[in-house]
Structure formats: structure tokens, C-alpha cells
Amino acid sequence: MTDRTNEADAPGTHTLRRAEAADVPVVKAITDAAYHHYIDRIGRIPAPMESDHAGNVAAGRVHVAVDAAGTVVGLVVLYAHEDHLYLDNIAVHPDAAGQGLGRVLLDFVEAHARALGLPEIRLYTNAMMWENQKIYPRFGYDFVERRVEGIYDRFHYRKRLTD
Numbered sequence: 001m002t003d004r005t006n007e008a009d010a011p012g013t014h015t016l017r018r019a020e021a022a023d024v025p026v027v028k029a030i031t032d033a034a035y036h037h038y039i040d041r042i043g044r045i046p047a048p049m050e051s052d053h054a055g056n057v058a059a060g061r062v063h064v065a066v067d068a069a070g071t072v073v074g075l076v077v078l079y080a081h082e083d084h085l086y087l088d089n090i091a092v093h094p095d096a097a098g099q100g101l102g103r104v105l106l107d108f109v110e111a112h113a114r115a116l117g118l119p120e121i122r123l124y125t126n127a128m129m130w131e132n133q134k135i136y137p138r139f140g141y142d143f144v145e146r147r148v149e150g151i152y153d154r155f156h157y158r159k160r161l162t163d
Helices: 021-035 038-042 053-058 101-115 130-138
Strands: 015-018 062-066 072-080 085-092 120-126 142-149 152-160
Touching (some): 015 101, 021 062, 062 101, 120 130
Parallel strands (some): 085 120
Antiparallel strands (some): 015 062, 062 072, 072 085, 142 152
């Protein structure tokens, strides 16, 4: 049975739903496709590519975007904490890029945080993923700090939600 409690109609032709066990291979494939081009730039496999996709899906942390043809084309991985929603991963398949799906996914994340009564969203991006340093501020995320965590150099962001 599909849990459609957090299902939302996305503008255009996308629907968001909680990922199911059968989605794990496509969750991995989309994540790999979305992040693969960063391997050479950062000199290592990006952390989202090494995530426990099956565990995240089983825990209900993954929501997928499905196009009109029924194909999963994007996803978010979310962790609810007591004082914030942590956006662990947002990925759009390169074939679906440029269609506004990133905005749809970020809007979903914000709506999800509000539905959970959480006052802010937090995320980070690798310092070598320059594109993201331009994108997140455009969507209301404030830069918090740059922090080296193990082998990763990361820019941390947050978006405070107001009513």
C-alpha cells in the first residue's frame, strides 16, 4: 500500500509521493546521475552517492517526483529533527533538468517542514558545488558557515520559516 499522506501535486506534470521499496534502484540511479559530474571537480564521490538509499526509503525519508508518464525524475531526502527539517539530498535527473523541478522539490520541502510545525530547514552543499551557492540564496536560504567535516568542505545554509 502506498503512503500518500504527504502526496502533493506539483505544478505542471509532476506528482510527489513518499518513495517505496521498489523505488530504491531509481533513487540510487537519479542520485548517481545528478551528482556524477562532481566527482572530478571535488576529487571524490559526493556523499549523496554513498548514502544508504534502501535505509532512507525504508525509514520514510525519501520523497520522489513522478512525471506524467509515471517516471521518477527527482527526489528529496529529509530528516525531521526537533527544531528543524534537514534536507539531506535533493536530486533531479539530468534529463529532467531545466523544467523547474528543483523549485517544485524545494517548495515541497518547505511545505513539509510547515506541516510538521518545524521553524526552519537546514542543508549543506559541498564547497566545490559552486552552482548551489547561487541557487539556495535565491530560494531564501541564508549562508550560516563554511565547515570542514572529515574529508568534506561544506557550506551550511538554513531557511527560517515564518507564518
